[in-house]
Amino acid sequence: VNLPPTLHSCIVIIPAYNEAHDIAAVIADVRRACDFPIVLVDDCSDDDTIAQARQAGATVLPLCIRMGAWGAIQTGLRFAKTSGFRCAITVDADGQHPAAAIPALLAPITAGTADVVIGNCTQRGSRPRLLAWRLLRSVSQLAVDDLTSGLRAYNPAAIDLLVEDSATLLEYQDLGVLMLAKANGLRIMEVPVAMRPRLSGLSRVFASWTLVAYYMACTVILGFSKRSLKRAESRD
Amino acid sequence: MVTIVAAVLGLSSAAIILFLVRHDRLQPRHALAWLAIAVVCAVVGLAPGIIDTLANWLDISYPPTLAVAITLMALLVKNLLLDIEFAQQEVRLQRLAQRLAILESRLPHAGSGDRAGA
Numbered sequence: 001v002n003l004p005p006t007l008h009s010c011i012v013i014i015p016a017y018n019e020a021h022d023i024a025a026v027i028a029d030v031r032r033a034c035d036f037p038i039v040l041v042d043d044c045s046d047d048d049t050i051a052q053a054r055q056a057g058a059t060v061l062p063l064c065i066r067m068g069a070w071g072a073i074q075t076g077l078r079f080a081k082t083s084g085f086r087c088a089i090t091v092d093a094d095g096q097h098p099a100a101a102i103p104a105l106l107a108p109i110t111a112g113t114a115d116v117v118i119g120n121c122t123q124r125g126s127r128p129r130l131l132a133w134r135l136l137r138s139v140s141q142l143a144v145d146d147l148t149s150g151l152r153a154y155n156p157a158a159i160d161l162l163v164e165d166s167a168t169l170l171e172y173q174d175l176g177v178l179m180l181a182k183a184n185g186l187r188i189m190e191v192p193v194a195m196r197p198r199l200s201g202l203s204r205v206f207a208s209w210t211l212v213a214y215y216m217a218c219t220v221i222l223g224f225s226k227r228s229l230k231r232a233e234s235r236d
Numbered sequence: 237m238v239t240i241v242a243a244v245l246g247l248s249s250a251a252i253i254l255f256l257v258r259h260d261r262l263q264p265r266h267a268l269a270w271l272a273i274a275v276v277c278a279v280v281g282l283a284p285g286i287i288d289t290l291a292n293w294l295d296i297s298y299p300p301t302l303a304v305a306i307t308l309m310a311l312l313v314k315n316l317l318l319d320i321e322f323a324q325q326e327v328r329l330q331r332l333a334q335r336l337a338i339l340e341s342r343l344p345h346a347g348s349g350d351r352a353g354a
Binding site for chain 2 (some may be wrong): 058064067071074078
């Protein structure tokens with residue numbers, strides 16, 4: 001990946017919870033796509049994730065309290081900032097995201113046209129999921145198709161904002177993060193990405209209907225309460 | 237008789253609160269709100285006429301509902317404050333754990349991965 005010197009120090013953040021089975025393959029995939037350092041944030045896994053990730057060559061940040069995907073990612077972002085990295089890419093640990101998409105994800109940041117870039121994988125949506133996305137879009141007033149994608153790139157301005165206390169209570173790397181970014185004038189862009197089926201296991205969010213209902217209720221409350229008080233902008 | 241019961245309730249709540257502060261089970265800033273509630277209990281217990289007068293002013297035909305409504309509101313507010321404080325604590329706890337994870341990754345012997353008892 002060719003980057004201008006200002007963005008040359010990028011880091012790949014992988015939040016993981018009990019992903020020992022696939023994590024080595026995911027890290028190897030990222031390694032093939034780019035030569036950025038890889039940091040795995042272990043969200044208190046019960047299995048061998050930490051050892052597997054270390055063996056695969058990733059730096060491991062071991063959390064001692066389980067704080068969910070976003071808490072883990074924020075840990076990675078704080079590590080990035082304190083270690084002097086200028087740009088961060090987040091990749092899910094379940095192998096759903098093709099690391100080959102990383103250069104495409106970084107392109108708008110390199111060009112200076114976006115602060116947050118989302119790997120858009122909307123083609124994975126089933127009917128209920130599409131309906132949920134529509135509801136969340138209308139509640140949050142965000143002109144973003146894939147609100148829940150975990151494949152994202154953040155530039156220095158976005159990292160500076162997202163390591164703050166005000167982003168700590170968010171639970172997922174989804175619309176709460178995007179609404180915070182938008183409210184602070186950051187530019188959000190989507191890049192289409194082909195998504196693969198996860199290597200194994202289930203989504204942490206969509207594992208059961210109760211969890212889906214809980215997720216939707218929390219996210220709707222968050223989206224509604226964080227809405228901009230100004231008139232909604234029209235979608236472009 | 238009712239007067240004595242309410243006053244005893246108020247005074248004993250105050251005593252329990254002071255006892256808890258004395259034994260470091262309650263912070264003084266939290267004790268403040270509870271002591272205020274105990275004082276109100278004692279005052280209303282000693283002079284129940286206050287509630288009747290207040291209800292009269294507010295045009296409430298059955299005064300005890302006013303007492304119940306005020307109590308419920310006070311508890312609601314206290315509970316909300318508790319959740320607000322809980323959210324603040326959660327932020328502190330998470331940021332602390334994040335910083336710990338970052339520091340741990342920078343230790344020379346980070347390979348041990350010892351999280352037992354954490």
